[in-house]
Amino acid sequence: MSSSASLATGRKTAAPPKFQLRLYIAGQTAKSLTAFANLQRICETHLAGQYFIEVIDLTKTPQLAAGDQILAVPTLVRRLPEPIKKIIGDLSNEGRVLVGLDVQPVAA
Amino acid sequence: MTEFQTSRTIVGSTGISPRIAKDATPVQRARSIKGTMTKTMTESLPTLPKVRTGIEGLDEITGGGLPAGRPTLVAGNAGSGKTMLAVEFLVRGATQFGEPGVFMMFEESAAELAANVRSLGFDLEELAAQKKIALDYVHIERNEIEETGEYDLEGLFIRLGHAIDSIGAKRVVLDTLEALFAGLSNHGILRSELRRLFRWMKDRGLTAIITGEKGEGNAVTRYGLEEYVADCVIVLDQRIQDQLSTRRLRVLKYRGTAHGMNEYPFLIGAHGFSVLPITSLLLDHQVSTQRIPTGVARLDEMLGGLGYFRGSSVLVSGSPGTGKTSLAAKFIETACQRGERALFFAYEESSAQIVRNMLSVGIDLERWIKKGLLQIHSSRPTLQGHEQHLVTMHDAVRAFRPTVVAVDPVTNLFLAHNDAEVKPTLMRLIDFLKKEQITALFVGLTTSGDATSAPDDSQLGVSSLMDTWLLLRNVEFNGERNRTIFVHKSRGMAHSNQVREFVLGDQGIDLVDVYLGGDRVLTGSARVTQEAQERAAATLRGQDHERKLRQLASKRKAIEAQIAALQAEAEAETEEVHFAIAQETLQVTATHLDAAAMSQQRRVTTGTNGEAKENP
Numbered sequence: 271m272s273s274s275a276s277l278a279t280g281r282k283t284a285a286p287p288k289f290q291l292r293l294y295i296a297g298q299t300a301k302s303l304t305a306f307a308n309l310q311r312i313c314e315t316h317l318a319g320q321y322f323i324e325v326i327d328l329t330k331t332p333q334l335a336a337g338d339q340i341l342a343v344p345t346l347v348r349r350l351p352e353p354i355k356k357i358i359g360d361l362s363n364e365g366r367v368l369v370g371l372d373v374q375p376v377a378a
Numbered sequence: 379m380t381e382f383q384t385s386r387t388i389v390g391s392t393g394i395s396p397r398i399a400k401d402a403t404p405v406q407r408a409r410s411i412k413g414t415m416t417k418t419m420t421e422s423l424p425t426l427p428k429v430r431t432g433i434e435g436l437d438e439i440t441g442g443g444l445p446a447g448r449p450t451l452v453a454g455n456a457g458s459g460k461t462m463l464a465v466e467f468l469v470r471g472a473t474q475f476g477e478p479g480v481f482m483m484f485e486e487s488a489a490e491l492a493a494n495v496r497s498l499g500f501d502l503e504e505l506a507a508q509k510k511i512a513l514d515y516v517h518i519e520r521n522e523i524e525e526t527g528e529y530d531l532e533g534l535f536i537r538l539g540h541a542i543d544s545i546g547a548k549r550v551v552l553d554t555l556e557a558l559f560a561g562l563s564n565h566g567i568l569r570s571e572l573r574r575l576f577r578w579m580k581d582r583g584l585t586a587i588i589t590g591e592k593g594e595g596n597a598v599t600r601y602g603l604e605e606y607v608a609d610c611v612i613v614l615d616q617r618i619q620d621q622l623s624t625r626r627l628r629v630l631k632y633r634g635t636a637h638g639m640n641e642y643p644f645l646i647g648a649h650g651f652s653v654l655p656i657t658s659l660l661l662d663h664q665v666s667t668q669r670i671p672t673g674v675a676r677l678d679e680m681l682g683g684l685g686y687f688r689g690s691s692v693l694v695s696g697s698p699g700t701g702k703t704s705l706a707a708k709f710i711e712t713a714c715q716r717g718e719r720a721l722f723f724a725y726e727e728s729s730a731q732i733v734r735n736m737l738s739v740g741i742d743l744e745r746w747i748k749k750g751l752l753q754i755h756s757s758r759p760t761l762q763g764h765e766q767h768l769v770t771m772h773d774a775v776r777a778f779r780p781t782v783v784a785v786d787p788v789t790n791l792f793l794a795h796n797d798a799e800v801k802p803t804l805m806r807l808i809d810f811l812k813k814e815q816i817t818a819l820f821v822g823l824t825t826s827g828d829a830t831s832a833p834d835d836s837q838l839g840v841s842s843l844m845d846t847w848l849l850l851r852n853v854e855f856n857g858e859r860n861r862t863i864f865v866h867k868s869r870g871m872a873h874s875n876q877v878r879e880f881v882l883g884d885q886g887i888d889l890v891d892v893y894l895g896g897d898r899v900l901t902g903s904a905r906v907t908q909e910a911q912e913r914a915a916a917t918l919r920g921q922d923h924e925r926k927l928r929q930l931a932s933k934r935k936a937i938e939a940q941i942a943a944l945q946a947e948a949e950a951e952t953e954e955v956h957f958a959i960a961q962e963t964l965q966v967t968a969t970h971l972d973a974a975a976m977s978q979q980r981r982v983t984t985g986t987n988g989e990a991k992e993n994p
Contacts, residue, residue: 296532304528328533332540339517340533342562355522358562362527370524 289313289321289371290350296343297329301360305344308361316368316376346370426634429477429549429585432470433463435653439629439638444610449576449586451607453598454614459625459646460589462498463614464551465491466651467587469500471549472510477585479549480512480541484557488513498650512541518561525563531571535578542584550579550586559601576606598630609633615641624765627653643803645769649776652769665689670782670817673712674705676889677848680865680874686846687870688781689815691808693788693841695822696850700861701882702821703727705848706784707736707743708887709819713782714746721780722754723771726787729754740886753778768803772810781816788820801843808843820844845869850880853901860901863889879905 293309295302306325313321328335328343338347342358348371357370368375428442437443444450444467454460468479481502483491491513492502505511514537541547555572562568579586588607590599592615598604604611611630616623626641644653669684678685686692694702710720722743724732732754733743746752755774759767775783788804811818841847847866852859861880865873878889879901893900893908900908 294533296536301528301530308527328536332536335533335537335540336514340537341516341518341531341558342529342534343532344529345533353522355524357524357526359525359527359529366524366526370526 287320287322288351289317289348289373290324291321291371292324292326292338292347292349294326294328294335294338294340294343294345294347297327302344304360304362305346308364308367309346312361312364312367316373317371348372428635429471430475431467432474433466433651433653435642435644436463436627436651439627439642439653440610440632441636444585444587445632445635446585447580447583448609449579449584449588449607450610450612451588451590451599451604452612452614453590453592453604453630455592455616458592458614458616459644459651460614461491461553462495462646463612463651464553464587464589465495465500465502466498468511468549468551469495469502469505469650472505477548478510478512478545479551480514480538480545480547481551481553482514482516482538482541483551483553484516484518485554487515487517497648498646499648500650509545512545512547514538514541516557518557520561520563523561529564529567531558531568531575534571535575538575542582548583548585550584552586552588554589554591555603556591556599556601572603572606614644643765645765647766647769648773652772664815666815670716671712672705673708674887674889676878677863680876680878680889681846681868682871682873684871686817688817689812690817690845690869691811691843692817692819692846692848693822693844694819694848694850695824695841697824697852700850700852701880701887702823702850703732703786704736704739704741704882704887705850706786706819706821707732707739707741710752710782710784711736711741711743711746713817714749714751717751718782719778719780720746720752720782720784721774721778722752723774723783723785724754724756725759725785727756729756732756738884739882740884753780765803768807771807775811775814775816782819783811783816784819784821786821787823789823805843841867853899855901856904858902858904862892862899862901 291309291313293306295305309323313323326334328340334340338345338354338356340347344358344360346357346361346367348355348357355370355372357367361367365375427446428440428444429446430437430443431440452460452463465481468481471477471479481491486494488502488506495502502511502513506513516534516537538550542550558568558572559565588603590601590603592598592613593600593602598611598613608631610632613628613630615626615628617626625644625646627644628641629637629639642653644651646652666688668688669686670688671678671685672681694705696702706722710722713720722729722732727735729747733747736743743752743754747754753774755770757767757770762770771785785807808818844867846868849864849866851862851864853862854860861882862877863880864875864877867873877892877899879892881888881890890905893905
């Protein structure tokens with residue numbers, strides 16, 4: 271996964287992060303950037319310290335698309351915890367992303 | 379903490395984004411050619427470039443295949459054979475035309491598909507290993523997916539593009555895109571993406587088959603895929619009629635080219651998909667002038683002395699028990715005796731039963747079966763639809779390569795169904811056999827056993843397809859039933875107009891002249907009686923002649939005797955006459971002598987009158 275970049279945020283914990291997320295994008299498009307920004311924000315707000323994001327650009331590694339059954343981009347895949355969940359779109363609706371990730375929102 | 383190292387990835391170039399070539403010129407079109415559906419489908423005028431599917435019959439209907447570099451929609455109900463058609467398109471392309479293909483499936487997995495088509499003799503996994511075919515299973519589960527905000531289907535494009543590039547594909551199958559409609563809720567995005575997908579495939583010059591589920595009512599597809607695939611639409615249909623299912627294919631639309639408009643039956647057999655076009659088969663079979671004997675010498679004689687033409691189709695029709703099967707079996711046996719291969723399709727009797735029954739008329743089929751020259755295929759007509767029967771026959775003929783085929787009876791097989799459907803099926807069978815130069819004998823069962831009426835109407839539809847038509851009839855007269863045969867028609871040869879009696883015996887089949895007594899045709903024992911009578915009359919006449927001759931001889935003898943007697947009489951009379959004459963001559967001579975002597979004496983005694991007076 272040379273083309274993917276990971277972003278670990280659980281600095282203080284030695285254990286692997288609880289949420290392993292993968293964001294599939296296809297090139298640097300407005301939707302991709304929006305999706306990444308939204309994901310970043312949501313994770314920081316609700317999953318601080320327990321997530322790990324891997325970004326896969328399918329234009330560079332198209333062979334990876336079949337593995338997670340990627341069809342639409344951007345697609346966010348929750349690899350862990352099981353079961354695998356998918357959220358497609360630019361993740362602009364925070365509520366639905368949280369539902370999709372099965373995450374209890376942190377009270378503001 | 380938000381270092382955003384990923385930007386490195388995101389910022390990269392968009393690589394093989396499919397959107398670049400949006401305005402590239404599509405493959406040349408030849409829209410102006412709107413030829414009517416004529417029998418010459420392969421026109422010399424330039425038509426749309428086409429890609430051959432390799433599917434039997436389909437290339438003929440479409441006049442050369444599917445539009446090259448364009449998508450074709452194949453719509454139909456569940457189980458109508460869409461996937462099979464698509465698979466065969468790819469497999470044939472990969473194996474016969476050197477065009478690798480990508481099969482992107484949305485409904486079943488690659489392993490499932492491979493298992494399903496193995497029965498057709500296609501090994502997708504092997505082809506995939508050889509990089510001739512790429513399989514990609516796109517699984518989309520709605521309840522696993524949450525949608526939030528904007529997205530596009532670039533992932534699908536990338537997968538497809540990747541698969542195409544990995545094998546250099548020229549053909550693509552998407553089976554079936556409609557799963558996307560079920561999997562994604564935002565149909566607005568989906569539709570615009572589909573439009574983009576078709577555009578993208580056209581720009582890349584991919585010949586594609588898109589399958590789609592038949593919609594409600596008149597809609598071609600449930601989600602209106604025909605809206606995007608404007609070039610060629612093929613509709614498949616499976617319908618049940620008389621409890622038998624038949625499949626139909628129709629080219630609904632084919633822009634810019636002439637195509638067959640009809641519904642064509644098709645089959646999915648052991649060798650794949652096979653469309654059976656009627657009109658596309660041009661009547662251009664090779665004809666043979668070679669003749670092959672019927673197996674009955676007298677029948678050959680009736681057919682110009684030589685029998686049937688090779689490659690012709692023969693109908694032997696008659697009411698039950700007129701000896702049709704025997705005639706067919708004889709024909710088969712004769713072919714085997716010449717060392718040719720023969721195929722017997724039996725739809726009434728099992729093969730063992732036929733072998734046994736034919737033995738009773740001196741025809742030993744068993745021997746040829748053992749020698750491998752004869753195959754008997756027995757099955758129930760109702761076992762499958764007549765289309766399926768047809769494909770079974772095709773397969774059997776292809777596998778066995780016979781020169782002679784008998785179908786017994788063709789009526790049960792085909793004519794039990796709706797006539798309008800059956801005739802084309804039979805026509806296709808005949809066409810197929812003619813093309814292969816196989817002489818075919820069809821046994822037809824007529825319903826009416828009436829000897830005097832015109833040939834049964836049920837045969838008339840079929841008979842026009844036949845080159846030779848022999849009619850067998852029962853004649854009931856004089857307390858018995860006998861069989862007669864005559865040649866109803868026989869194209870291209872002098873044939874007898876005579877009715878012959880058809881005799882089945884231990885030694886086989888023979889034809890005998892019938893007797894015309896008064897206004898009746900005499901057969902059977904009436905004929906035998908007539909023969910005996912004629913023989914007796916002939917004997918009698920012979921005897922009479924002899925007697926007359928004898929009489930004449932004796933009469934002649936009598937006359938001759940009479941002649942002899944008369945002649946003897948005449949001779950006797952002649953002699954008598956001769957004697958009398960001689961006597962008279964003698965007397966005359968004597969008298970003369972006397973007179974002379976007298977006168978001499980007188981001269982001596984002149985003066986003595988006395989003496990003279992004494993002599994008064």
